[in-house]
Amino acid sequence: MTDNDIRDTEGHTEATDPMLLPPATARELLAGTPWRRFAVIGDSTAAGTGDPWPGYDEVPWADRLAATMTATHPDFAYLNTGKIGATIGQVRAEQARSALDFEPDLVHISCGGNDLFLFDADPRSVERDLEELCTTIATSGAQLSMFTLADAFTGRLRALRPRFIAFAEAVRRVAARHDAILTDLWDHPARFRQNWLSQDHIHLTMAGHAVVASEVIRSLAQSHRGTANGAPLPSIDHAHQSRSSSAGEPIRRL
Numbered sequence: 678m679t680d681n682d683i684r685d686t687e688g689h690t691e692a693t694d695p696m697l698l699p700p701a702t703a704r705e706l707l708a709g710t711p712w713r714r715f716a717v718i719g720d721s722t723a724a725g726t727g728d729p730w731p732g733y734d735e736v737p738w739a740d741r742l743a744a745t746m747t748a749t750h751p752d753f754a755y756l757n758t759g760k761i762g763a764t765i766g767q768v769r770a771e772q773a774r775s776a777l778d779f780e781p782d783l784v785h786i787s788c789g790g791n792d793l794f795l796f797d798a799d800p801r802s803v804e805r806d807l808e809e810l811c812t813t814i815a816t817s818g819a820q821l822s823m824f825t826l827a828d829a830f831t832g833r834l835r836a837l838r839p840r841f842i843a844f845a846e847a848v849r850r851v852a853a854r855h856d857a858i859l860t861d862l863w864d865h866p867a868r869f870r871q872n873w874l875s876q877d878h879i880h881l882t883m884a885g886h887a888v889v890a891s892e893v894i895r896s897l898a899q900s901h902r903g904t905a906n907g908a909p910l911p912s913i914d915h916a917h918q919s920r921s922s923s924a925g926e927p928i929r930r931l
Contacts, residue, residue, distance in 0.1 A: 689872075690732035691887060696867055698891040703745045706898035712783035712820065715743060716756045718772040719787035721880060722826070723759025728875035730884040737883070739785065741890035756781070764791045765806040773813050784814050785822040785893075786857075789848070793840045800840055804847035811855045821857035823848055824893065829868035831878050860896040862889065 691697065698706070717723045717739045725737020736744070743755035756779045758772040768788045776784060788810075792803045811821060825845040830838045845863050852859040865888070867873055872884040881889065 689884075691734060691884075692732075694733075694884075694887065696888050696891065698894060700745070703891065703894050704749050706894055707745055708749050710746075710897060710901045712746070712897075713750055713752055714754045714756075714779065714781045715746060715783045715785070716776040716779050716781035716819070717759055717785045717787070718757075718768055718776050718814070719759045719785075720763040720768070720789075720791055721759065721761040722790065723757065723785065723787040724761055725757075725759065725886060726761055726875075727880045727886055728882045730872050730882040733872075733882075733884045733887050735883050736886070738881075738886040738889040738893065741887065742893055745890075745894065754779075759787070762791060763788055765789055765803065765810055766792075769806075769810045769813060773810065776814060777817050781817060781819045783822060783897075784817065784819045785824075786811060786814060787824065789844055790826065790841075793837060793844055798840060800843035800847060803844060804851065807847065807851050808854070811851055811857070815855055821852070821855050822860070822893070822897070823852045823857045824860040824889070825849065825863045827862040827865050827868040827873070829873055831874075834878060858896050858900045860889075860893050862892065865892070 689695070723739065725739055727737065729735045739755075739757055739759075743753070743757075746753045747755070756776065758775050760767075760772070763771070765788050768786075786807075789803055789807055792798055792806065793800070815821060825848050826841060828838075828841075828845075830841060849859065849861070851857070862868075867885065867888045870884070872882050873888075874880070874885065875882050
């Protein structure tokens, strides 16, 4: 029995999951896009932390995207400096220069969750810090990409949900100010799946990463097509069963 024969509790594998773009479709969507140098900066949501899940390849979302781009554009280059536990300030201090030196034309910025774990966290201050980081990266002339976190807070994280609601709104505002390509995952139906979150109830599983990769690919393709011919994108089935709630683990760093 191969990994793809092992099914999750909802009966899906990577080969059959209706939320995932088939590899050929993903390549087709990105074939006409202009980006050749892709940088990812941030915390563990950038680095790709997460538990494996049976039936899904152990490949984080950004690596999946880079692999699809490479299959389409052999000259494609990829840099990922994401670091678990990084705050926005740490990303700006420790990762921004490496990203700029890479001379990217597409940069995904994913951080801010760790700032919200601080006792005295102020969402307005977090938004200002994120704005400064995006402004710094925008000096490269690269297209910015961002996503909101999904509303999947359980256990002890449930108490922080109001902060994350405010943060999602902040990400949308910052993305709009910088014309960033935004993948809004807040209400994504996959967040109800049993295989969305790792055992720490914070990080995505590899099944979750697979879904995020498909959604970011769709966002990039839609943005490009919006400036091209406006052709419709293939749909992804968003009809899914609910994930049962479970007790949360102690808060850990994103």
